[in-house]
Structures are given as C-alpha cells and as structure tokens.
Amino acid sequence: MKQIGTIVDGNELPVTGRESTSRTPDSARAGDQVPEKVSEPHPTTIIRAPTLSMKSLAHAMRELFEYRDLLYTLSVHRLKVRYKQSVLGPTWAILQPLLLMLIFTVVFSRIVRLPSDGIPYALFAYSALLPWTYFSSSLSSATNSLVSHFSLVTKVYFPREILPLTYVIAGLIDFLLASLVLGALLVYYHVSLTVHAFMAIPTIAVLTVFTVAMSFVLSTIQVRYRDVGVAMPLILQLWMFATPIVYPLSVVPNRWRGLYELNPMVGIVESLRRVIVQGLPPDFHALGVSAAVSAILLPIAFLYFKRAEATVADII
C-alpha cells in the first residue's frame, strides 16, 4: 500500500523517541508557517507521514484559517482575471443563466409546452438555472483547479483546498450578481416575496456546502485520473436533467420520488423556487436529504482531500 503523507501539528501525535519540547501551548497551537507575529516564540512545524483522524481535520481547519488572507486574495484574483480581457466583463455572470433561460423558455414553453406549476416559464426556469449555474460552473472549474495550478502546487506550499474554494467563492459572487435579474423578473411578473423567502439563505448555504464537498472530491480524483475533467460536461448535463430545472418536481411519479430526491440538487433547486417564486415553505423533506448528504459528505471529502494533498505534488 502506498503511504500517503500528511502534515500534522507537532503536539498531536506521540513522537517515536519522544522528546520534550519547550513550546508553550500557544505556540504549539499555531503550528504553521505563518505565525501571528514574527516576534512570537518560534512555532514548530512537524512534517511527517500519514494519519487520518479527527485531530488532523481540526488541524487542517486551523491551518486554513491561518491562510484566510490567501483565500481572500486568490478569490478576488479569480474574479479579476476572468473578465480582464473580455468586453462584457462581469455581465457574463448574468448572461449565462439568462441566455439559457431564454432558450429553455422558447423550447420547453413555446414548442414542447412543459408544465411549470402555473408560474411564468421564464421565471420558473431562471429561478432554477440560477443555483444550477452556480453549482455547475463552480464545480467544473474547481475540478481542474489543482491540475491547472501545477506550477504552484509543485513549488510552494499553502493549503491546497484554497484552490477549489476560490472557484466556489467566485461562483457565489456570480450567483449573487445573477440574482439581480431574478429580482427584475419578479418585479416584471408582479410576484411579491413572502416571509418564506428567508429560507433561501439556508438553502444557498446547503448548496454551497455541497458544491465545496463535491469540488474537493473531484479535484482530487482529477489529479490522478484526468478522465474526470473530460467527463465533467457530460456528467453535468445528465445531472441537470435529473434535477427539476426545466420541468417541475410535480411531474416526477410518486414511486420514483424517494430515489429521485437522493440527488441533493433536487431539494435545493426545488426549495429555492418554492420560497422565492411560489412564496411557499421549502420542500423540507427533499431539502433535509440535501442538507444531510452535504453535512456528511463535507468532512469526509475534506479529509480525503487533505490526505491526498500530502503527495499531490508527486503525482500531478
């Protein structure tokens, strides 16, 4: 079995040939390359081979916190670079779901005439395309994030999860921008928000958690098997049609509903549409499934990512 290394804080594991170190608990906690102040007593970093535990999870999170400035800078950079040499700039964030909405409206409402639970089809489609675009564009760029930053990953250390995370953050900003159009559509169709609209916030939180977790898993696999990146557009296409975006959840036969709702995107997309456009409470059952899946997946995905991170530079 190939051993995979990990970076562990010094005081967390018994050291073979244990040595007493004169570190204060404080400096031990900041066991990283970036201390708060340079004048502090030298924190000790210990680099060693593999462990997989809750403690390493805690350590990884502390380390990520230490590097929050990099997360911020890189996310801003993501947004800046994306539109640097384009004429329309950030307008693209809005255009993407907007154009898809127009196409779907023409095809599925004028030509095929799909039901839309009595909502104007444009509004119906856009309210679902909004979270979907956030999910799919974040995921497809995050999947390639480690590989595309090959030259950095093999030269400098920083918590690697920052790379996929920045794509998700950039996706979230685009999502918020594109939400403005949803607001305009609501006004245009004279739909007023109800108190249930507040449920959009936890729904978006679940969506973000799920996107992050998926990004961790897929970007790690992509390092070893580039097949993932190639298959991504196809997978996302299939996934979109397995989610109630162009059609309402109500057309899914009841006996398939249980299986169908295992797709976490179902609960998210459906609930968001219900709370914003229909003024109804979220689909608690489906959203509950999404939240549960996301909450279980995230720590596992993060651990998996951190474990692979230790040797990612050897394989990439």
Next chain:
Amino acid sequence: MSDLVLDHVSKRYSVQHRVEVKNGWRALRQRFRELRGRTDEFWALRDVSFEVARGETLGIIGHNGAGKSTILKLLSKVTTPTSGEIRIGGRLSALIEVGSGFHPELTGRENIYLSASIMGMRRREIVEKLERIIDFSGVGDFIDTPVKHYSSGMYVRLGFSIAAHLEPDILLLDEVLAVGDATFQAKCLDRINQLHGEGRTIVFISHDLASVERLCGRVLLLDHGQVIASGSARDVIETYWEAGRTRRSSEQLDRSVECSREVEVRSVTCHDASGQEATAFRTGSPVTVRLKYAAHVTMADVIVELYVHSIVAGQYGAWFQLTTASGGNGEPLRLEQGDGEIEFDIDELALLPGVCQLSARIAHQGQPSNKAIDWLHNCLTLRVDPGKSVRGTFYTPHRWRLVRASHRLESERMEHSPLATSSSGGK
C-alpha cells in the same frame, strides 16, 4: 538549539513505466493500475538525518538525482516524507523560482499581493511592505501595468523583490543564484548575507560549489539519497570532487560512439608550473594540459581540441577551448603512427573558483561536430581555488602602468603583481 531537524527521513517515489498492452479489457485494467501508481518505486531519500542550528548556513551538494530537490520539496512542505519526520522551528520560506504565482493579466501591484500571499505573507504585512517591495524592484511607474508587458528582467526583479521581503526564520535557497544577470546575483548575495548577519538560518541547495563554499559554514554531501559526508565546506567539496574523479577513472573514460578511432586519446592530465600533475589550480596560475594519444595509422589533417566546461553544461556549453587549430601556423596537425603527447600551455588560468571538467576531441579538419576520430567526454575534473581576482565571470590576464603623474611623466611598465591586481582588478 536546532532550527531544523530531519529525523530518519525517507522518501519513496513511484515510477510509472508505460507498458504497451494489447487492446481490450486487460489494457484498461493495466492503465488503471499504472495511474494508481502501483508500479515500480525508488527511494529518493533513505534514512536521512541532520540538524541545522539557528543562525547556521548549511549547504547541500550532490550529483543530479542524489536527492537534493527532494529535500527541498520536503522542507518547503510541497510533499511529505514516506517515513521519518521533519521539525521546523519557525517560519520557513523558500527563495525558489522567482515570480511563481504571477498572473500575466494582472498589474505588478496586484501580482505583489497575489504572489506574496501565496508565499505566506499576511495581507497586513504586504500593505506595510508594499512601497519597499516596489522600490526594491525598481520597476517604477510600470507597477500598475499588467506584467505581461514587462521585460523578463523586470519580471525577475519584481519576483525577487517579493521573495527578499519575506523575512523568514529559515531561508531555503535553490539554484536561484544560477539565474538572472550579474546584478541580480549580486543582489541575491547581498540579501543572503544580510539575512545571515541577522542570525537567520539558511539552507542552500546547489550545484554551484564556489557559491556553496563562499556562503556555507557546513556542507552535506548527498549521494543516492543518503548523506555520505558532512563537515566544513572545504572538506566536503574535496570529497565530492574526489568521488567524481574516482568515478571517472572507474568508468574507463566514457567514450562517445561515433568515432572512427584511428587515433585514440589515452589520457588527459594537468600539470602545474613545476610539471607536477595536479587537479587543483588557482585562478591566474599557469596550467599545462598534457594529452597522450595512440595513433594506429599516420594521419595528416588532424585537429586536437580540449573543451573546458562546467559539470552541468557539458562540452556544448564550453567556457573555452584549447585547440591545435589556433596555435602555430594554423596548419592541420600531422600525427605519425605510434604514441605521442601534445601539451597545451595556459599562462594564466581564466577560471574563477569552482569546478570544471575537460573533454577531449581529435577530429579531421572540418569534420562536423557530431563526428570525430576520438572523443572523450568529461575525462578530467579540475578544481579551481581562489587566486587572482575574484569579481566578474572570468579572470583575464592584464598588465597596467601609470602613464601620467602630477610631478613628472612616467611610463614605467609594471609587471603584474598581487598588489596591482587588487587595485585594477577590483571592479
């Protein structure tokens, strides 16, 4: 107290061998196995232990593939050891490839933020140091221009400027000194000396023995992933170079293949002023290179050449050449059947302290460079010790005289002396 401890560190890499398998399911499974890395493995480092004390400057040398870059990667946390552990006391920064993390579309200023945060600087720290970084880099008004419009010099300077402001407790140095122009190298060295003066720990991993000797108090010699020597820079470099020499002779003078071999080079040796065979010379000292050959037939149009080059570059990147084509009347050499010797005299050795290798070539006049009568690659390794003049990229023999003085005209020619060198060869 030790700043840096490597405790029985080993690192294993998997090597992927591409095996051609017929089509179908087995090929797919084979491919899967390959990508999982369950193939051959090799140990880049085996049970390496050493400590670096605070304020010490440690050099790590070794041949290509000895494990130097693996140590660099482990120390900078880019990868982790297979077994053993590394303890680092304090903030460690690597002065590696300058400008990593630059994005061409972003301006210089934006790239400072980006690159510095990747290297582990906090935002607040960057804001504080921004002006100093810009000043140091000397890119001036271009700081708000996208770096894709920068000259390569500006690019390197900006990158180094960021790296130079990292203020680590432990500084990790790669072959950075090998890139960039002389000014840049001097800036690097100044900064390194300054950090050393501040009591920072420095680990310098390099091929460049001269710089290692100049900078490092202690040197480790790596070979096949193990530390085989450790001690003062002088001693270890000596060992390294001895090891290189014995390896040469045991390999029976590495001969290239496309040679017709009517004449063969038997040996290449160097001799000092007293005719004594030697392998270490001082800059500016006289050297006689003696090449022994055996001619199996008489040949009329022969050129004998010696290439002097660095260990890394090989003879195609030779520093200079000694050739029979330039000496005498420029006529090709006639070699009678039988054994013989050719001597090349160098009055004053132009090389600065370091290590060089010699390659010998015997060829017909005008023969293309991919063919020869005989060609010996890297047949001799020499060490050059500090002698005359140390600044610049090579030493050039020169004389000087005082032409006009205030009270009387003087045109006294002075012979070259150590005093004269230090006054005229300084800059």
